[in-house]
Amino acid sequence: MSSPPSEHRLTPIERRASGALAAVFGLRMLGLFLIMPVIAIYGRSYPDYTPVLVGLAIGAYGLTQALLQIPLGMLSDRIGRRPVIIGGLLVFAVGSLVAAAADTLTGVVIGRALQGTGAIAAAILALAADVTRDSQRPKVMALIGMCIGLSFAIALVLGPLLGQYIGLSGLFVFTAVSAVAGILVLLVAVPDVKARTAKGDVLPLRGELKSLLRHGQLARLNAGVFVLHCILTAFFVVVPVQLVAGGLAAEQHAWLYLPALLASFALMIPMLIRAEKKRQQPFYFRVAIALLIAAVVVIGFGPSHWLYLVAAIVVFFTGFNFLEANLPSSLTRFAPAGRKGSASGIYATAQFMGAFVGGISGGLMLQYFGLMGIGIFCVVLLLCWFLITAGMQPPPQWKNISFTLRTLDHQQVEQLAAALAEVNGVEEVRIVPAEQTAYLKVHKTDYNEQAIKAQLAPYQNNH
Secondary structure (H helix, E strand, O other), rough: OOOOOHHOOOHHHHHHHHHHHHHHHHHHHHHHHOOOOHHHHOOOOOOOOOOOHHHHHHHHHHHHHHHHHHHHHHHHHOOOOOHHHHHHHHHHHHHHHHHHHOOOHHHHHHHHHHOOOOOOOHHHHHHHHHHHHHHHHHHHHHHHHHHHHHHHHHHHHHHHHHHHHHHHHHHHHHOOOOOOHHHHHOOOOOOOOOOOOOOOOOOOHHHHHHHHHEEEEEEEHHHHHHHHHHHHHHHHHHHHHHHHHHOHHHHHHHHHHHHHHHHHHHHHHHHHHHOOOOOOOOHHHHHHHHHHHHHHHHHHHHHOHHHHHHHHHHHHHHHHHHHHHHHHHHHHOOOOOOOHHHHHHHHHHHHHHHHHHHHHHHHHHHHHHHHHHHHHHHHHHHHHHHHHHHHOOOOOOOEEEEEEEOOOOHHHHHHHHHHHHOOOEEEEEEEEEHHHHHEEEEEOOOOOHHHHHHHHHHHOOOO
């Protein structure tokens, strides 16, 4: 018997809540990304300008994000999602206003670091899980992921466009307003639900972090996202200035980034499709890293004419967008059943730490070794990543599913785990009695859903 249509679609409440949470996440990320394409240019107007401080202004948020990402996710499970999200957005707004009021780059760096202390990613994802059914959660997480990517693309265009009219201080005020708008969206559009017990597929769990750090394939992905965001922030320490030196005024940069991003998406999507269809992810990972190396070489060592730089930016974002889409997708498929939240927490920490290291390293290299120093730094990092991919495997064709259980004793847990492990297509079973949840890793297409439900039925509450 087929499931009723509602099982395959988001309910009106789920649509409203997931759209609102995606908007909150997107507004916050827009605020973090907005200054990246312009700070290297406008930062020169501050009396204490140095390339190092510009790099810190770009990447300072990454350090505080990296340090607080996992702790605030865990805190949201203790005191509730909404207080953590609202508190994080308020802190983000305060940090934005501190940066807007600053008359030195040092003040901007302090404001950016304060922005990053509003590390609410895990709490938003957990709230999204609280207000949606398990069967619809992948759609909601995909929507949030799309909003993050869209906010980055919008920031590249909107930053230079608004910057010419309202300046850097105005951009920070704009980000403070966007944070307040995020709070209003949360309060108005997201239903107030009681925080549930932490789910291993959503929130990080302290006891699992050490074992996941030793997972070979996950470690490669964590190293990869560290390098990718390190290169990104180092990239924006120098690229806007290079574009101006190459003959393209700052107010024209928005109209460069928009077609460059569109072209990179057009080139990247066929790579994504082929990598997935042929299960050639490691090969295309190396192709994307090679594209990043080629782009860095042109920017760091090539002619400074804007046409060469535009071509390099298209090549850079083709590789970057492929890797940015593929890394988290691979992570969720390599993560053990019921541990996606912990794996994602480590991944996000590596990502934001990369942003911090890239910003400060890019500034140091530019200040003491010039443009060539940044080029060499980025190429060496990318070559190290290229070597690390030598042991990379295609992501397994598995997916994670979970089911709610009634309260079970130890013997019942053992019996259910043994029975589920025998079902065709089940790779891994993990039952967490404290969460009243069974986590399964199953073959993406070849698993017996009816047999799984039949085994689960005696251990679930009858409705």
